Amino acid sequence: MVAKPAVLVTRPEREAGPWVQALQAEGVHAEAFPLIEIAALPEASALSAAWLQVPTCLAVMFVSANAVRFFMAAQAVGADVQTCRAWATGPGTQAALLAAGWPAGQIDAPAADSLQFDSEALWAVVAERVRLAQAQGPATVLIVRGADAQGQMAGRDWLAQQLEEAGVQVVQAVAYARRAPVLTPAQQARAEQSLSDGSLWLFSSSEAAQHLRQACPQLDLSRARALATHPRIAERLRQAGWGHVELVPAALSAQAVSIKSLA
Template sequence: MSSPADMTGGPELNHPRVIVTRPEREAMAWAQALRALGVDSETLPLIEIAGLSEASGLVQAWQAGAHHLAVMFVSANAVRFFMAAQPEGLAVPNCRAWSTGPGTRAALLASGWPEGLIDSPDEKAAQFDSEALWTLVAGQVQAAVAEAVRAQPSVLIVRGADAQGQVAGRDWLAQQLESEGLQVFQAVAYVRQAPELTPEQCQRAHQAMTDGSWWLFSSSEAAQHLLQACPDLPLSQARALATHPRIAQRLLASGWGRVDTVPAGLAAQAESIKSLA
């Protein structure tokens, strides 16, 4: 978790204080960006990202990559682990790359995926999710199906799995693609698991239930991990921010006392947070 020393050297910070719960790499970058925009923030990563013990599935996905209409990446981590498994001698697939948000798009650009082949919601989009992506790519999909003569068009979805190896995340986009007549293949690139919180982190979590802090969740899985690590938290007294209505609903159903929805985009999110009463 970040310390007060992390807050120096930037603009004057405004309350309320926000606890960023993303995986550590993303949490640190997000908290730093919020502080630069005047939002008092710290990190308590509640999702741990780990590589696969055996990556043959990713190698096979690479070998078939050029045959797909598109490769859809669910997160920046999906991009990083997929690109890390690139077999020697194989180029980046010459197909569309789909992402649901600017972080994933930035990871694709950093990995060398041609900018002209990337489809992603605008940074000012109201939501970064499968539905927002679908509005951009539905035309591609329908055109590919209409033009197909021999082979059925396909999309590869690169995503994470939970600690038990089960595919993590929603299947809405896969179902949508299949209903349009596409084949959908899945490739697991990494594992999302619960971190082991230190006694100090659990103590801070208890304090944050009642000290006016706002917990920022971009995944309901992070909230589940918090309760697994600290099962006796007084949630009814706590305040949470959710970046999507589905996450907000799950938090309320779990017993969080107050849950507000904030934009997923950084700048709009910072403004929303600063307006909280």
């Protein structure tokens, strides 16, 4: 029997393992191949300062489960989240908030069956709440995100732009660093092997694809196969020269069904 092509999950290591296990439970042959390294900041004084603003915010928006993890780790004793809403772009971030003790009734996120988990989907959920809050007076939203290895904030600013256009004051806080991993010789060889064995690279971030290109500049991307969880990621992969790019759902079960249909 011919073996099924592997799906190489490029999420950070902490998320890649559970995602691989979940895909395997759905009947997908998957392997972890982390292409984003998550690290704590050298010191947490800026996060401590950000926590002081939470009681006065309309909401704290978390870009990822890692944003939740590092931000909540810096929570001061007695700091209250009961009156502040938390915004999440997807179920992983929402689950991290619940695990960290944020009240379920204070969390806003796209529905679990949403076609996409992104800023646009979140904005559709919170826009009316923002409008009502602004009618009562000035509102502030704190956005918690990561930074790249140079300390520059990582991620899109689309939601911040929507908030600012609505008259909301936006405050940004960096909670962790996102870096390119150093690949082992075995990982380098596995990346090369993917060009000939039908492996599918699963990208939920175009940054991961950039890291692969940096680590393996010799890879002939015209022979590579990729799965993208968002149209923007798919477009960036095509622009980077990937020869075969398919769009798959972001939600796990629907993603597994889509991947199996491509096998």
